[in-house]
Each structure stands twice: as C-alpha cells, then as structure tokens.
Amino acid sequence: MCGIAGVVGYEAGNASESTARTMIETFGYRGPDDSGTWKAPNDPVALGHMRLSIIDTSHAGHQPMLSFTDSKEQVDADYSIVFNGEIFNYIEVREELKSEGVVFNTESDTEVILKAYKFYGRSCLDKFNGMFAIAIWDVAAKELFIARDRLGIKPFYYYLSESGDFYFASEVKAILAVVDKTWETKLSLIDQYMSFGYVPGEDTLHDGVKRLLPGYSAIYSKSGLEIEQYWDITFNDGSEDKGLSYYAKETEKLIKSAIDLRLRSDVPLGIFLSGGIDSSAVVALLSEKTDARLNTFSVGYDFGEQFDESHYARLVSKEFNTNHHEIKVDPKEFKVFIDHYIDLMDEPVTEAAAISLHYVSQLAKENVTVVLSGEGSDEIFGGYDFYQYMTFIEKIRAVIGGSIADILAVVGNKISKISPKISKYLVLTGQTFEQRYRGISSYGDTYKKILYKRNVKEVLAKKKNTGVSAYLQMLFNKTKGLDVLSRMLYFDTKTWLVDDLLIKADRMSMASSLELRVPFLDYRLVEFAATIPSHYKINKGTSKFILKHIMKDYLPDEIINRKKMGFPTPLKMMFQNELSEYAHDVLLAKDACIAEIFVRSAIDSLLNDHYHDKADNHRVLWQLIVLERWLKKNNVVISLDG
Template identity: 35%
Template sequence: MCGIVGVFDLAGKREFSRELISRMNETQFHRGPDEGGIHIEPGVGFGHRRLSIIDLSSGQQPLFNEDGSVVVTYNGEIYNFPELSEELKACGHQFKTHCDTEVIVHAWEEWGEACVERFRGMFAFAIWDRNQQTLFLARDRLGIKPLFYSALPDGSFAFSSELKALKTLENLPREIDPTSIEDYFTFGYVPEPKTIFKGVCKLRPGYTLLIKHGSSVIEPKEYWDIPFTPVNYTSEENLKAELIERMRDAVDVRMVAEVPLGAFLSGGVDSSAIVAMMAQLQEKPVHTCAIGFDVKQFNETEFAKQVADQYKTDHFEGLVGSDDFDLLDTLADLYDEPYADSSAIPTYRVCQLAKKQVTVALSGDGGDENFAGYRRYRWHMNEEKLRAAIPLSVRKPIFGLLGKLYPKADWAPRVFRAKTTFQGLARSSVEAYLHTVSLLSEEQRDQLFSDKLKTALKGYQSIEVFNEYVAKAPTQDPLSLIQYLDMKTYLVGDILTKVDRASMAHALEVRVPLLDHKFIEWVSGLPSNLKLKGQEGKYALKKSLEPYLPNDVLYRAKMGFGVPLAKWFRGPLKEKVNESLLGDTIRQSGLFNMEFIEQVIKQHQSGARDYSVIIWTLLMFNAFLERELDITA
C-alpha cells in the first residue's frame, strides 16, 4: 500500500518546487516506507511513497507510459492486472514492469475515463496526461482507499491520501465547516464528500474527477453504485454453493503477494470465513493474528483459537489491557480530523501485532453491511412492522409524547429501553434509522451546541446526509435501503477509515475480500429474507459456512471491538476528561454550551448516567482543536 500527493496549476504552467512536493510526500512516509518518488514538470507535481508488495525490484512511482506523456501516482491493488496486461499488450501497449501500476497508465490510454470500470481492486490514483492537458483522479467503488483534494485560493489544485499532507500547504483553506461539526457529533466521523474544513473534500467512493487544464470546473462523476439487482436462483442449496464459490474467488485474487501474507482472525463469522477460504487455497499454514482483552465480555480469542486449531494456522495473539488508553493523542494525529470510534484503539493494536508477522493481511470487513449482520438491522425491521401498520400522523404525537415522558435506562438491555423505541416509532423510517445510529441524539446535539454554532448551521441537520442517498438509492426495500445507507456512510467513513489509518500507521496492507465489487453486486441482489431471517442476521452466509466453521463461531452473539470507556472516565482518565473538556481550547472555541458539558461530566463521574459516548466524542474533537491554530466556525 502507498501514499500519493500532487499539485496541479488549474490555469497556468507554474513550476512547483521539489521542496513543496517532498514536504507533502514525507508526511505520509508511514504509508510507504520502502521507497519515495517525485515527478515535476511545468504546471504539475506528483509524489509517491511506496510499500512494496508486487514486483519488488521495479514498479517505482510516479510511473510513465512508453513516451513519458502519461504519468500516474497510485495507492492500491488492481487484482485483475495480469488479465488486463495481456489484453492491453494485444492492443499494442508495451510494458516495462510486472506490476499493477503500469496497467493503469495503459488502460487510461486505451479506455480513457472508462478505465476504472475495468479495474477489480482497491485504489486511489491520479493521472496526468500531458498530450490531453488533463488531470484524472479516481477512487475505488467502496472507498477502501482514501483520496482528499482541495482547490486552493492561488488557482492550484492539490490532492493526497491523507489530510495531513494537504495541511502542510500554507494556503490551504482551514475554516471549520459547521455542518461537519453537526455530522461529526451525529455519526462520529465526517461523512463523504465533506471534511472538517470547508475548503477540502474527499472524493466519494465510486467516483472520478476529470480536470482539463485551463478549466476551473471541479465536478466529480459517479461510475459505479451498488445495484441491488435481484438474483435468480433455483434452490437455497445451490445459492449457498454459489455464495461460497464467489467468496472463495474474492479471497483467491487477494492472495497474490511477494511478501508475507496472513489474516486478521477475531473469532467472528466474517474473519473466520476468510481464514477458512484461505486455508483451502494454499498448502502452507495461514498466518493469523488475534487481539484479546483482559475484560472477559470483550474477549473473543477462544473462538479465534477454535478456527485456528481447525485449520492449523500459524496463529499469533496479543493482549490489550483495559487500561490501554495511551493512544488518545496518537489517534488524533492519525486521523487528522475528528474521529470518534473508540474501537480504533484495538484496531491499531491488531495491526501492530500483524505487522510483526506479515506485510499483507486479509480482513472480514464488510460482512455485516453485506449480509445484515448488525443488531440494529433487527431492531429497525422490528420497528418497521409497527411503522408500516400505523400512519406517521398517528405515531408521531403518541410515541413522541411517550418518548419524552419515559425515563432513559442506559443500564438496561435494549429490549427494555422503551424510550429509544418510542422515539424511533415517532419518526419516519429514515429518521428513525438516523436516530438509531447517532452517537448524540438530536436533543443532545441541541443541548451541546452553542448559540453561535446553531446560527452558523443555518438550520442544517445531519438527516440531509441520509436524504441525499435515499433520493438516489437503487432500492426501496426497507432492509436493503438501510444497508445501502450504511455502505455509503458508516462503512466508508468509519470502518474503512479506521482500518486504513491504523494499518498504514504500521505500513501494513489490508485487503477486504467481502468488499470485492463483483461479490457485492451479487450479494446485494439476494432477497432480504435470506440476509435477515426472523431475528437471525447473516442467515445465508452462516448457512453456507456450516460445513466450514464451528457452530459456536457461527451462532453466538456478536461481540465486536469494545473498550471500557465508562470505567476509564470515572477512573484513570477522570482528570484528563476534566482538563480537556473544561479547559481553554474547547471553551474558547465558542462552539459548545459549557454548562451542558459540565453537567455531562458531573453526572457520568458520579455514576448517575453513562455519558461515555458523549465524553469520548468531545475528547476526540478537543484533541483535533488543539492541533488547529485557526479555529473558526
């Protein structure tokens, strides 16, 4: 895996300095410690940091076509590059290397913007075509690899794999976007295409961006979306066999590497499925890595060990202590903008452990979104039955009142948290799902935000993020719709961002077979009742895997990566919470109601309420603010 940077003069032919490109490039050294490369010509400059995976002796970047008129800087893996290479050679293109990077420049020459439709893999890249005076940027279909960009006030355009590279530019617009603050405290991240800064964007997954020299038009263009086209099948048995075959194929193409390769093994269904497929595809033992916790309810290593023993893997385990909170400052540096998923801590540790054994690791990310594995899907569909039976005009006043009157019970199992259910039933389906996934409820955000921030928001609310995707969704099936929303927001903004930054911090490449676009195109078309059957999520996947995995792994309750935040904030991090959230940085920002923050801290530390999510979200935002010199909203 790699890091890319670049600058482009939209109108003129200015010479960008080597020092500028090098400074941007070196901020991403961790993404590619093996080699670095820079290309500069009038009006454009590219930089690249390389983590060598395939064709170790060549494939240095930026990389050119035969006559040097087309140059690419690229981060990712094109898994079908051998087939594309042969096709392009038959068209007359000459190759100097055996790496996937060179396929991109020749594919651009042959197919232009449509080249991305031929690529099977994960990627973010930029191409400069001197003859056409064109800059072309692309991001893979699911957003596995990141790509940031900004049109700068001086008439130049800059891009990078991580925001930190753009932040080295003195003229980068760094005014904080108030709508991104609203989104962050709703979702726990800033969803695509926005960033925390008004003047910086992320290229959305499945989009390209073509900029002609002399034009200031910057309009990303979508080239792929999840189809949800119904799948035809003759029997459930045949469908299960096809599912396994398609998953095995998605794993197989991701096992090509000239460096040590292994897999994350959490003990859950998805990672265990990947390991089971890998074990069938290679003779030598699979390298597997697992992270355990010293708090039993978070520890899945016994289930990981079952799978490791069954497939005789070369298994390694590490332990994360319940006091492993030393990464707070590291996380803020890693993510560059506010990011509030606390499972970033164990994810960082499992990548750290994996890197000691391998350079490439396969993961099971995407299984929950593909096959409706999250518990919230069950809750939503159960509520959906009531929403379908009672008109919103009746539900809203009745359940709205009950939601206000019913006491909040953070301590109780969800089935007994009637307040949350009542609030969901008082909303439309999409509004209810946003309420379910929100870190801070609409009411809590209203209490937290200052009058100054509310004025700056001009009535904006995060439901607009969902509404935009609902308007273009290729499905209206209730379950498929919320899966679609998650794939467009949570998967890319939270899960894939977390894995990319944590893995790249250790120069580890992570590949995600369950996010193979061919696999997703097929799985998206499966009937909803084969994904969520009754109260059983991932039904088709689990039934298909019964010959391959222990029953305990397939049908036990989902655990996930958890950390004991509530305990930390009442114990070892109590003083840090007080110093950070009641200190000068957050107070002087003018963004928040300090009385509400004081109330949250007091009630949490007394044990009266569990406000750990609010406190963590504020802590990570404060850590971001402390790294910013120009705080404006």
C-alpha cells in the same frame, strides 16, 4: 499499498518537486520501501509517491511511473502516474492488453493501470478489481485524471485553492503541510459529526478539503474539475427470488474467488482473526488453499470477557492449525496513545476500535506485510443488530399508522429518565425511516439539546439543508421503493463503511506499513449480494443468515452462533477509571476549543453522571474528546456562520 500526493498549479505556479516531497514526507509510514517525485518539464504539475512494495518489489515498480512516446528521455513522457492500492486482477488485464498489442516493461500493476488508461481512457476503471486511488497526468491534454475505487477502500483528498492550485493526497495532513492558510470548520459539519461520529460524504471538517467519493473519477484541467460517477450498487427490488440454494452457491463461489485474488503478493501475508464469523470465514476458506500454516492475529483488553474475543480466536486457530498471535492492550497505553490516534486518523472519527486495530497491526507487521480482514461483511449481508430493530419498527409503523406512532413518541420522551431503552424505541417509532436513519437518534438529539449553546442552536436552525444533508437525502432518494433493509445497507455502504470503518482500517494498518485487504468488498461480491432478497440476509431473527448458512459446513457451531463483537473497547469503564481525570482536564480546560459551541456545565454534568454510574455517556464523551483534541492540534477555527 502506498501514499500519493501532487499539485497542479495553473495559476500560481506552485507545482514543484519540493512541494511534492514535502507532501509525501508527512506520511512516510505509508511507504517505507521507496519514494519518488516528478515535475513535468513543461507543465505546472508535480507528483509524489511513497511506496510499500507488495507486487513486483523490484525498482521497476518505482513511482511516479512514466510512459514514453519514442524515447526514454523525460521530455518525451506522454503520461505519468502515481497510484495507491492494488489491482488484484492486474494479470488478467495485462493479458487482455497484450492481446491488443500493448507492450509491458515491468511486472507491476502500476504499469497495467497506466497502459490501460492510455488504451481504454476513463473506461479502464471498469476493468479493475481492486482498491485504488489513482492520479495520471496527461501531457498532451494537459489534464489530471483522478479516480477512487468503487467502495472507497483507499482514500483520496483534494483541495482547490483560491489561487487556482489543485492539491491531492492520500491524507489531509499532506495538503495542510503546503497550503498556508487559517483553516476553518463549519458549524453544520460539526453538527453532522455529533450525529454520526464522523462527517459523511465529500466534505471534511477542514473547510475546502474534500474527498473524492467512492466509485467516482474526475478530470482536472484549466476548465476546472469535472467529476463523474462510474459505479454504483443496484439492489433487488423484490421482483426476483431464485431461492436460497442458488444465492448461497453463487455467494460462496464469489467469496472464494475474492480471497483467491487477494492472495497475490510477493511478500508474506496473514489474517486479522477476531473469532467472529467474518474473519473466521476468511481463515476457513483460505486454509483450503494452502498447506502452509496461516499467521493469524487478534487483540483484546484485560477488562473481562465482554472486551476479549481471544477465546473464540483461539478456537478458530486450533480448528485450522494457524500460527496464532495475540496482544492485550493496557488501558494506560490507550490514554497515552489518544493524541497519536488523532494525528493518524487525520480526521475526527470516533472509532475507538481504531486504537485496538493499531496495536494488532503493529503485532502483525512483526511477521507479515499483508493482512486480510472480514471488514464489509456486515454492510453487504446485514450483520448489525440495529438492522433488525429498524426493520421491526418499520413493520410496527405499517400496522399502527403514523398518528399512533407519533403519540407513542410523545410517551417515549416523557419516560426517558424512567426507562431509557423503552423510551428510545418509542421515540424511534414516531419517526419516519429517513428521520430515524439519518444518524440522529433520540439519544443524539437529547445530547445536542443539552450541549449546544443558544446561539449555536439558532444558527443550526437556519441551516436545515446543508451540503451533507443534501448528500444524505440523495442516498435516500436513490433507494425509494426498496425494502427497509436494502435501503439501510445502501446508506451504510456509502457512509458508515467508507467514512468510518475504512478510514480506520486504512490509517491504522498503514501507520504500521501494513497492507490490509478486504475480500468481502470485492465489487463482484458486493454487486451480487445486492441482488439477494433481504429475507435471506435476516431470517427469523438471525443476522447474516446466508453467510451463516454457507459457513455452517466450515466452522464450529460456537462461531456460527456467537454474538457479534467486532473490536470492542471498554470506554465506559475507562471514563470511570483511567480516563476520568484526563477527560475532565481536556473537556473543561479554560482554553478548550469546544467551549465556543458547547455549554460547560452540560459537559460537567455528563462527566459526573457517567463517573457516578448515573448514566452511560461514554460515546458522547469520546466524541467530545476527539473533536477537542483535533481542533486544538490542527489549529482549526470554528466558523459560527454555518
């Protein structure tokens, strides 16, 4: 696990080792064990790398790594690579290449990638099982190959300047450090942020800085940037059902195999344990493979049982005799950490649970260098409660028809103050699936109507088909004809998972120089889970039915049947206590950046209503705080033109 950066300067000639060095030094925490830069002797390219040593911890794994033609003089290098992540099946790929006569000089997975690219070309990506962001300079072709893993576990950002320089990095801040310009953000992207709590797809709120999408690779040369998709998920169209026994047996086999691969490490590892079924499953299955006591780590708040899963984590720890470590987050620490959170997240993402993850990552780093977690299980097995009510609403619409649903939606709007919960369901009933699942819930729309200034509403009304909207529509179009649950799982894997949860996981773990591995996102398991009929994922009101069916032989009933919590944070109560004054000072400051687009009196009302317990506005208040602090700390200007 590392951090990478680089620049190709065909036009302006800004590619230098000093540029690469400046970029990687912005995220030194990603690789405290080693660092390196390389400037191509005869080409306008510079690469940089920060290393956290996991596989082959010797200097042989140093990056940028070069391959050579006839000699080992730098001028004879034919390829150079920087790589962030792990190729878990690197041993198998290396043996396959050896059988073809390829010679290796190290035990590192980095060399396996480099030699595989030289031998197979872009199709080498089909060989890799792992999490990765890759950049390889081809000296002969004078082009840069870049790639991101199938699920987007590792980040990859890039920026093409007006002068023709192509910058890339593991974090946006590395690009900002070397590109001298006033950064703007589009109003349409802020609107998407207010809907989702993050910006989905390739765009970021730094206008012009883009993400390489998961499952995509690209070639950058003088001809420009050529992007292609090398992987996608194909769901069961409902035409095949091999029975629960078959799917359970194969799923269990794949989960165990995924865990096996992720045990490959030359440094100590542990497990994040919430006491939920996902992390508990990892503990249970990993315990079968070792006699050594596992290190497990959990986090909670001193705000009551609803924000503290330690009871369940201890139960699992006792069951499997782990060496368990706990940390409790003080709400006062939460407030102090907010600005650092903004810096580490790099993008405005309203994932408050990231702060909990930061503290438990710090705890884990005191004992291990690698941790496994249960991330991704909900998106492949259908673990969220809203999957059930979204499916239920779709069944209602099928029975009563769209016109009656529209009438119910009107009724829902009229009773919003009397019964918000019933109102929400009635309003959702009046929306098509795509309207409902675009991230624009009835509550979200209500907040926007209150918050946006008139001129902002007018601009957004003219921007109905933004780049982000087009991306979301493309995702919906790809799943037409599938059942509702499959469509939601595909959509969430491409948006919520990658642009929220995995960003959180990467930033908070790497901030502590800790590698986080996610066995449920082994691409083989993801591909197979997509073939499982939806009624084995949600069955008679039970979410993740097939996973619970598998794990009932491994875990206590209390864990199998407990309600999902994740990394809960007591923001609702904090905005009535520790964060009340802070929120008021940040959001209502005279020089607040968000004052340009939001109505001040509306924000004041949201704060007061929440403080006096007249409404639960904690989600939108947190969204506004994250956006305001991000705009101010990054000196980003809001473009009211779009």
